[in-house]
Amino acid sequence: MKHCVTNDRGFTLIEALVAIVLLGIVLASLFAMFSTGIRIQHMAELNGTASDLASDGIETMRARLNANDLASIAEPHTNPETVEPGFERTIEVDQTGSTPNRMWTITSTVTYTVGGAEKSVSYTTVLAEP
Numbered sequence: 001m002k003h004c005v006t007n008d009r010g011f012t013l014i015e016a017l018v019a020i021v022l023l024g025i026v027l028a029s030l031f032a033m034f035s036t037g038i039r040i041q042h043m044a045e046l047n048g049t050a051s052d053l054a055s056d057g058i059e060t061m062r063a064r065l066n067a068n069d070l071a072s073i074a075e076p077h078t079n080p081e082t083v084e085p086g087f088e089r090t091i092e093v094d095q096t097g098s099t100p101n102r103m104w105t106i107t108s109t110v111t112y113t114v115g116g117a118e119k120s121v122s123y124t125t126v127l128a129e130p
Contacts, residue, residue, distance in 0.1 A: 107123070
């Protein structure tokens with residue numbers, strides 16, 4: 001009488017290799033998702049900083065108007081001005097009308113580079129002489 005010995009307690013080599021390959025595919029997919037998420041978050045952070053800096057340019061000009069410093073609104077600005085490392089702001093002022101009905105169109109543009117591409121954020125407002 002012959003007795004067959006079977007080993008049903010473990011995995012075969014092929015089952016182990018298939019499991020390792022599947023685990024590798026899952027881990028590679030997760031890594032790709034995380035790296036894409038980090039890149040998108042970084043781009044959003046840069047865009048938010050640029051937006052804040054462009055808004056600050058408009059608010060600076062509005063503060064000059066509120067301080068009744070009308071001459072400094074139309075004076076030449078240092079363009080472009082590096083406001084933070086990697087961010088340059090340009091403020092353009094177009095004046096229409098004459099005293100006491102002057103109006104200024106103010107455009108504040110912040111330019112930055114992300115991933116080798118140049119991006120920019122611009123805000124425009126109109127200020128009127130009080």
